[in-house]
Amino acid sequence: MIEVIVFDADDTLWHNETLFKVAENKLADLLADYHPSDFVIETHLETEGRNIKTYGYGVKGFTLSMIETAIDLTEGKIPPEDIRKIIGFGKEMLDADVVLLEGVCETIEKLSKSYPLMIITKGDLLDQQRKVARSGLGDFFKHIEVVSNKTSKTYEKVLAKHDIVPQHFLMVGNSLKSDVLPVVEIGGQAVYIPNSTTWAHEAVSQEDADRKEYYEIENIGQLVKIIEKKEK
Amino acid sequence: MIEVIVFDADDTLWHNETLFKVAENKLADLLADYHPSDFVIETHLETEGRNIKTYGYGVKGFTLSMIETAIDLTEGKIPPEDIRKIIGFGKEMLDADVVLLEGVCETIEKLSKSYPLMIITKGDLLDQQRKVARSGLGDFFKHIEVVSNKTSKTYEKVLAKHDIVPQHFLMVGNSLKSDVLPVVEIGGQAVYIPNSTTWAHEAVSQEDADRKEYYEIENIGQLVKIIEKKEK
Numbered sequence: 001m002i003e004v005i006v007f008d009a010d011d012t013l014w015h016n017e018t019l020f021k022v023a024e025n026k027l028a029d030l031l032a033d034y035h036p037s038d039f040v041i042e043t044h045l046e047t048e049g050r051n052i053k054t055y056g057y058g059v060k061g062f063t064l065s066m067i068e069t070a071i072d073l074t075e076g077k078i079p080p081e082d083i084r085k086i087i088g089f090g091k092e093m094l095d096a097d098v099v100l101l102e103g104v105c106e107t108i109e110k111l112s113k114s115y116p117l118m119i120i121t122k123g124d125l126l127d128q129q130r131k132v133a134r135s136g137l138g139d140f141f142k143h144i145e146v147v148s149n150k151t152s153k154t155y156e157k158v159l160a161k162h163d164i165v166p167q168h169f170l171m172v173g174n175s176l177k178s179d180v181l182p183v184v185e186i187g188g189q190a191v192y193i194p195n196s197t198t199w200a201h202e203a204v205s206q207e208d209a210d211r212k213e214y215y216e217i218e219n220i221g222q223l224v225k226i227i228e229k230k231e232k
Numbered sequence: 233m234i235e236v237i238v239f240d241a242d243d244t245l246w247h248n249e250t251l252f253k254v255a256e257n258k259l260a261d262l263l264a265d266y267h268p269s270d271f272v273i274e275t276h277l278e279t280e281g282r283n284i285k286t287y288g289y290g291v292k293g294f295t296l297s298m299i300e301t302a303i304d305l306t307e308g309k310i311p312p313e314d315i316r317k318i319i320g321f322g323k324e325m326l327d328a329d330v331v332l333l334e335g336v337c338e339t340i341e342k343l344s345k346s347y348p349l350m351i352i353t354k355g356d357l358l359d360q361q362r363k364v365a366r367s368g369l370g371d372f373f374k375h376i377e378v379v380s381n382k383t384s385k386t387y388e389k390v391l392a393k394h395d396i397v398p399q400h401f402l403m404v405g406n407s408l409k410s411d412v413l414p415v416v417e418i419g420g421q422a423v424y425i426p427n428s429t430t431w432a433h434e435a436v437s438q439e440d441a442d443r444k445e446y447y448e449i450e451n452i453g454q455l456v457k458i459i460e461k462k463e464k
Binding site: 054055063067074076078084094095124 | 286287288289290292293295296299300302303306308309310311312313315316319322323326327356357358359361375378379380393
């Protein structure tokens, strides 16, 4: 029995990782005189990974890491006006329109008639709230929870706060590591919708993925059927 | 009748604004060859204010604004290695120890025996959660809510989520604009504890302050007495 359906937001409801890819490519273009594109992107990913424990997830930390990468990779020779451009890449990301993934609008509207819906997402607080507002979907969701990380402990805490038993909640998301495995871990149900551009830091081993039980669908349009089948 | 006591965090429970002042002074020192200290700090405050709608509150946006200010004020002549130093100022702030204000530990411990306590704070999500953890006070608080802004609407939403009636909640904080006036506005009770270093963006007009009713105390140590008096 499902009492509440919880959605991840970025790359589950709307395009997000593409914005980061665009910014990374702009950074690579900016540093094209110094290093090949692949190397810039790879180095930035490393910088970002190293900084996550300090900055957490989101565009602001990503931007600070881009600046750090640019200084590192040019051995301090990057013109400050190019650093201003990097700040601009970050601001563009924060100001970007929200583009819903295919099938999201209809699915959310339909499910909201039968179930309380909720969002659990990580990232910069203001940015995530703003994206929900810009998406036009805000009214369909009873609660929006922005968290700093998505572990089984995080889910337990959020569910306890809302008096939800793990067994009665279904999580839908594009990340095995953040949306699926920790939920299955605490006895919740999960639907995995892989996205073509999953962030490198979200990868899990095949072994981890194989051990757990969850549903996998190709796109969110198939969600209503899966739920109807489960609830029979 | 008070059912729950809610605390602001930064500069109510622990020193925070001092960290920002220290970073601003470091920025002024770094740009000392270009402009007088006061002008650097004033310009940075303007940049920060202009960026708040994009970045929200917190250290990461503050750091990005410092970098922008440095590029502006040197007309692009700042050496990139100095920009790396500014990134370092931000990281130091995020890694800083939490120093409790005088009387906080005893007061929180005492009140937690009679009331559920909660924190409502704005800032970077991860940073705020980390400060609660570092403060050693985490276990005394039933809920920690990090919000992107503190308006009367924000308070209404958070209170509704926790099934709290405004009339039965008491908010304690150092900002008239964020902690006191919006709470009084929705019928809640508020205790104002002015701090010697209040952030310029938090200032309100004397007129706004005079219109509303709230308690004002000099330090948190007086809070228990105020509450005992109210509850008689």
